[in-house]
Amino acid sequence: MPFTDPFEDFGDVAEIARGLDDADPAVRRVAVLALAETADPEAVPPLARAAADSDPDVRRQAALSLAGFDGPDTAAALAAALTDPDRTVAAAAAESLTELKDVRAGAPLLPLAGHADAFVRAAALRALRGLRLPEALGPAVAALGDPEPAVRAQGVGVIAYLKREEALPSLIAATRDADAEVRRAAVGGLAFSRHNSAVEAIAGALRDPEWSVRETAAEALGRVGASESAEVLIAALDDATWQVRQKALRSLGRLKARRAVPTVVAALSEDMASLRKEAAAALGEIADPAARAGLEGVANDPDPDVRKTARWALARLAA
Numbered sequence: 001m002p003f004t005d006p007f008e009d010f011g012d013v014a015e016i017a018r019g020l021d022d023a024d025p026a027v028r029r030v031a032v033l034a035l036a037e038t039a040d041p042e043a044v045p046p047l048a049r050a051a052a053d054s055d056p057d058v059r060r061q062a063a064l065s066l067a068g069f070d071g072p073d074t075a076a077a078l079a080a081a082l083t084d085p086d087r088t089v090a091a092a093a094a095e096s097l098t099e100l101k102d103v104r105a106g107a108p109l110l111p112l113a114g115h116a117d118a119f120v121r122a123a124a125l126r127a128l129r130g131l132r133l134p135e136a137l138g139p140a141v142a143a144l145g146d147p148e149p150a151v152r153a154q155g156v157g158v159i160a161y162l163k164r165e166e167a168l169p170s171l172i173a174a175t176r177d178a179d180a181e182v183r184r185a186a187v188g189g190l191a192f193s194r195h196n197s198a199v200e201a202i203a204g205a206l207r208d209p210e211w212s213v214r215e216t217a218a219e220a221l222g223r224v225g226a227s228e229s230a231e232v233l234i235a236a237l238d239d240a241t242w243q244v245r246q247k248a249l250r251s252l253g254r255l256k257a258r259r260a261v262p263t264v265v266a267a268l269s270e271d272m273a274s275l276r277k278e279a280a281a282a283l284g285e286i287a288d289p290a291a292r293a294g295l296e297g298v299a300n301d302p303d304p305d306v307r308k309t310a311r312w313a314l315a316r317l318a319a
Contacts, residue, residue: 013035013040014042017043025055025058029061044071044073044074047065048066048074050062051063056088059084060089063078063089063096067099067100071102071104072104074102079108079112082123082124083115083120090120098127098130101130102131110124112124113140113143121143121151122151123154126157129154129158130161132161136158137164139158140159141155141170143155144173149182152182156185159171160192163193169197171198175190180213187205187213187216187217188216190202199224199226199229203232205217206218206236206244211239211240215244215247218244218247219247219250221233222247222250222254223251227255227257230255230260231259233248233252233255242272245275246275249264249275249281250278253286260286261291262290264282265279268280268283268294268297273302276301276303277303280309281309281313284316287316287317292317295314299314
């Protein structure tokens with residue numbers, strides 16, 4: 001027998017909300033879905049009530065559905081659901097909170113950054129990141145001393161989004177964290193600053209034992225735009241990991257580093273077509289006539305993207 005939505009003819013939030021009192025959790029869950037479909041702000045209170053339902057499936061659906069609504073009541077309901085004993089409900093609340101770009105969500109979230117459960121602490125910080133609340137700086141810095149790497153990584157994320165120069169020492173210290181993901185996040189987060197200490201910390205991360213940290217460092221130096229980074233990026237073209245070499249090539253192009261031309265020309269002989277293309281693109285950005293012979297050598301490369309990029313770069317040299 002095909003499923004029939006018991007609320008398909010109901011347009012009134014109050015009528016649909018009565019379904020939340022049904023003894024059958026399946027009916028209550030359908031009522032939650034119907035409330036979400038109304039997109040009516042009046043649906044928030046019944047959805048918040050459903051987020052505390054006795055059935056975890058109903059609570060989870062309510063937490064997911066609340067993502068479509070703004071306001072302090074939504075934030076409060078989701079913050080409460082974040083501490084739900086059922087992890088699937090808490091995860092749904094965490095997902096919805098990241099979509100809630102309402103600064104009024106900060107009030108219920110800030111205290112959760114110090115919750116006893118590491119999952120809750122990390123999720124609260126992750127949600128706070130996008131809100132860019134100045135008040136979140138203190139909890140985020142405190143999170144860098146958390147025993148759980150996931151919490152420390154989210155604390156780094158909040159600091160990076162706030163882009164506050166006074167937090168640079170904390171971010172720089174995090175580039176030496178025992179956990180690679182925390183180090184990677186910290187290195188990427190430093191890219192907002194041109195301060196010498198930040199540039200030095202990013203450059204130092206090109207020696208990190210974890211390739212993903214080195215890759216992030218190579219990319220971040222290009223974003224920072226510090227021309228003094230060219231030498232370490234040139235050295236990074238000898239990295240054993242192709243992703244690091246690729247980001248180093250891209251950053252050298254952004255920096256328009258003429259002294260890198262001979263090394264970047266040599267990268268036109270890389271086995272991977274994507275690296276040859278990246279080298280050609282970097283040479284086009286640098287636009288040094290000394291690269292002409294190297295670019296002409298790959299203008300007929302077997303890979304069409306390399307050929308196209310090389311010809312674009314040669315046109316840049318002629319301009």
